[in-house]
Amino acid sequence: MASTKPLNVYSGPDAIRKYFDPDTHPPLPLVELPQHLNPFYEDGVRIYAKMMSMHPANNVKxxxxxxxxxxxxxxxxxxxxxxxxxxxxxxxxxxxxxxxxxxxxxxxxxxxxxxxxxxxxxxxxxxxxxxxxxxxxxxxxxxxxxxxxxxxxxxxxxxxxNVNQYENDANWQAHVKWTGPQIHAQLPDINIICAGIGTSGTMTGIGQYFKQAKPSVTRLGVCTAPGDRVPGPRSLALLSPVEFPWRDSVDAMEEVGSKEAFGLSLRLSREGLICGPSSGFSLQGLLNYLGKQKAAGTLSDLVGSDGVVNCVFICCDLPYQYIDEYFTTLSTDNFHPIHNQNLAAVDLYRYDEAWELQPTEALSHFADDTTLKPNTILIDLRTPLDFVACQIPGAYNLPLQSVKSSSPSPFSDAAVLESQWRDLEAMLTSDRINAYDLSGKTVCMICYNGDTARVATSVLRAKGIVAVSIRGGYAALRSVYSDLQRGQGGRGAVQEWSKTPTVLVNELRTDLSPSQGFGQNGVPVEVL
Missing domain, CATH: 3.40.50.1100 (Rossmann fold)
Known part of the structure; x- marks a missing residue:
């Protein structure tokens, strides 16, 4: 082996080549399982994971x-x-x-x-x-x-x-060249080496290496249980046409199913030894073999000169590309439920803090006495009764059935957010809002506490409409405006915003413009 890089630094024009070359980087880690993951610990068995997934390419291949x-x-x-x-x-x-x-x-x-x-x-x-x-x-x-x-x-x-991994001897010879020597150097007292068999390259290579370097090592191959499937390994029946000398590279065989492979991989990963199903597969085969030896009373026959049975299994993959298969293979008991999962199907559009105005900033969208500036449309999402009780002149009322003064914030109640988002989404697929009519205009959304309007802004922006909302909603805007009016000695707009529904109804019934109509219970409202 060439000299390694003890500080793991690679530089120069061939830095990545050196980084990938097993001869120039330190040996891949060999990690002993803690006692709670080793059911044979008290029997003098020590189990190590050879972390082939720690190569820069993240897999044994x-x-x-x-x-x-x-x-x-x-x-x-x-x-x-x-x-x-x-x-x-x-x-x-x-x-x-x-x-x-x-x-x-x-x-x-x-x-x-x-x-x-x-x-x-x-x-x-x-x-x-x-x-x-x-x-x-x-x-x-x-x-x-x-x-x-x-x-x-x-x-x-x-x-x-076509390098043809199934017939190319350079496949398994790579493990004679690199993997076997690394393991042997790291654990000279090894007694059992274990790997899953797919193309059989890994098991053939390390099996052939230890056959020559240390014949006392028990070479254990693991194949898939009949009729089952684990990514990578094969069943014994599918191994029959493989031409590599894998039969001469194993002393014993075990069969493992997908549930055991995925389940043990999941447990190892959660304990910090992150590995994929083929890795759990190999370990389960090793545990099966050790269990049979213990039951037969022959486990002591495997003890080395140090009085311990030192075992190594190959961790050959990572779990990430198989995530969906963990959920289809294992029962739901293995996973915590997702709270508020109903939100995964709603509230799908982006938010931006720049779209949420502070109340003082929002007032700049209005001229004196809250008259709307040109090309600005104010849409009030409150109920018609609350709208006529207190409103900004020139606003349009577009009430949502899911929005009431007593409704909690959509960001504190998943059911409320789902209901309000669906109502808002439906607006642009109905005749209630015409995106063409809003083109080129700034649409300011307002509600009770600002949060429903924030959701509405997200929906409108996704439809190409320039929209903003007011943080804190109508109550915050009214409070700031009232403070400003008091400071300026003004009274007109404050009085307008404080009128009762009855007063407004009486005034508006006598002078409804064509842009106005009656909402629920005969209350006049602005309509878009």
């Missing part, structure tokens, strides 16, 4: 990707890399292709049963994606599958490279 490309890429000739992969391998191929070979065109063939989050992850990394129907893990030799299609395309075009 980067080392095979680097090794295969180093072997297969033909400089000045290879232009495209294509691979059938469930995600990690082809993402690693994309990264290594760009970093080490300057190849930008990397294409992923994968199952149409791949989750949307994983598809988007691959798009994020710049992959050209083609989906295939049929089994999510096709037989590598099946002419109908994507594995064979990738192989055929490469055979037809010399500029296209």
């Amino acid at each position: 980067i080392m095979p990707a680097m090794n295969m490309l180093a072997k297969e890429v033909v400089p000045e000739k290879t232009k495209t890399v294509i691979e059938y992969s469930s995600g990690s391998t082809v993402i690693s191929l994309a990264l290594a292709s760009r970093i080490y070979h300057g190849l930008q065109d990397v294409r992923a063939f994968l199952s149409n049963k791949t989750t949307l989050s994983k598809l988007r992850l691959m798009q994020f990394f710049g992959l050209d994606i083609t989906l295939f129907g049929g089994p999510s893990q096709p037989n590598p030799l099946d002419e109908r599958g994507g594995i064979q299609r990738a192989r055929t395309l490469a055979q037809q075009d010399d500029a296209t490279l």
Whole structure:
């Protein structure tokens, strides 16, 4: 191994190459599980996680990707890399292709049963994606599958490279070169090494390494339970056509289902050892094996010279790209409910503090005695009775059925916010507000406490209408205006705002303009 960077600093024109190169960065962490996560601790068993997900590429596949490309890429000739992969391998191929070979065109063939989050992850990394129907893990030799299609395309075009992780010995040899030696150097007294088997590259590589370097190590492979599916690993039946010498690389096999894999991954992640389902899968296989040995009374046969059974399992992935599958695989008891989840479907538009005016600032939108400035429209969301009882001259009343003086703030009650937002959203899909008529105007929204108007402003802005609201609502605006009038000795507007509904009704009935009409219970209101 080349000299590592003890301070983990990489600089110069080849900094990223060094950063990715296992020969130049410190060994990936080996972390012992705490006692409460190790049910065999009192039996003298110590379990370590080899954190392959801590590589800069965040998955175990980067080392095979680097090794295969180093072997297969033909400089000045290879232009495209294509691979059938469930995600990690082809993402690693994309990264290594760009970093080490300057190849930008990397294409992923994968199952149409791949989750949307994983598809988007691959798009994020710049992959050209083609989906295939049929089994999510096709037989590598099946002419109908994507594995064979990738192989055929490469055979037809010399500029296209299919590294073919299922048959390329550089896949598993990467773990002979890097992973096995790292683990051995970190834990010389290792007794059991465990990994899941998918393409079988990881297990084959570390199995072949320890077969030569320390034959006393028990090599445990883990495959998927029949009829089940865990991202990455395969069932024993699907391993039969794999040509790597994986059978010669294991001493024992265990089968694990998806619930156990996802469940243990979830527990490990919550305890600080963040890892994906394939990692939980490997650990569960190891625990199953240790349980069988203990039941058979043979656990002591695995003890090393230090009097301990030292076990290592491969943490090969992270959970993030599989988040949706945790919720479909595990019961809801594993997750806290989301409070106010009804809000996930409403209040969908942005807010901006600049759209919420302070009461003193709002007064600048009016001329003397609260006469509205040109191109300014004031919409009052209060009930018709409250509107005529106290109003700003020139305002329009657009009452919401969900808004009353006694209503709590929509930001303190999720049900109120949902109801008010739906009412406001419906306004622009009905005849109550015409966005065209409001074009080029500033619409000032006002309500009792300012919060409903703030929601309304968000809705109107989303529809392209220039809208603002008043912080604190009508009460705050009236208070500030009253203070200003008292300070200036003014009385007119204050008196107007203090009239009772009966007085206003009597006055307005005698002189209703064409822009006015009657609201609920015969109360005259402004209408848009």
